[in-house]
Amino acid sequence: MPFWSLMWVLIDTLFFVAYLVAVFYILWDLFSDSTLNGWWKAVWVIFLIFVPFLTALVYVIARGRGMAERAQRRRGVVPEDDSYRPRASANPASDIARAKELLDSGAISQGEFDAIKNKALTGRY
Template sequence: MFFWWLLWFFYVAAYIYVVILIISDLFRDEKLSGWLKAVWIIFLVFVPFLTALVYVIARGSGMAERAAAARGYTMPESDDYHPSASANPADDIAKAKELLDAGVISQGEFDALKSKALGNQYFGA
C-alpha cells in the first residue's frame, strides 16, 4: 500500500512540475499570441495529461531554446565589434586608434577605450 501511495505521489509531483514548465514556457514565448496561450492553459486545466503530452511533442524543441535564452546562454546574433568580446587588447587599441584618426572619437574616448582594453587583458572582463 505504501509503495503505491509513494508511486502515485511521485507521478502527481512530476505532472505538476511538467505543467509549471509548460506554463513558464508559454509566457516566455514571444511569438505565440495571448489567445493561443490562453487556449493552451484552458486545455491544461480541462484535459491535463493529453494536453501536456501534445505540448511537449509539438513544442518541445522550442522549449529548450527558450529556456537557454532565458538563462542567457545564447550567442549574440550579430557579429558586430564588441570591445569586451575581443581576446586581443592590441586589436582593440588599433581599432580605437583608427576611430581617433578618423575623427569619430575624441582623445578622451580613445584613452578610455585603451585603458579598458588593457584592463581586459589583466582581468579577463
C-alpha cells in the same frame, strides 16, 4: 498501513509531483514565449485545465524544440560558435618565420618553437 500500500502511495505521489512540475514548466514556457499571442496562450491553458495529460504531451511534442531554445536564452546560453578556435594558417612559412623571430628574441624556448613549427606544418592545433 501495509508496506505495499505505502509503496503505492509513494509511487502515486512521485508521479503526481512530476506531472505538476511538467505542467508548471509548460505554463512558465507558455507565458514567457513572446511569439505566441494571447488567444493561443488562452487555448493552451484551457486545454491544460480540461484535458491536462494529453495537452501536456501534445505541447511537449509540438513545441519541445522551442521550449529548449527559450530555456537556453533565459539561462544566457548561446549557440556554440567555433570562431574562437585557432585555425590552420594559410601560410605556414609566415607562422614559422614569426616563431623564429620570437625564438631569436628569447620570448619562446626551442621546444615551443618546435611545437609551433610542427603545428604549422601539420595544420593540427
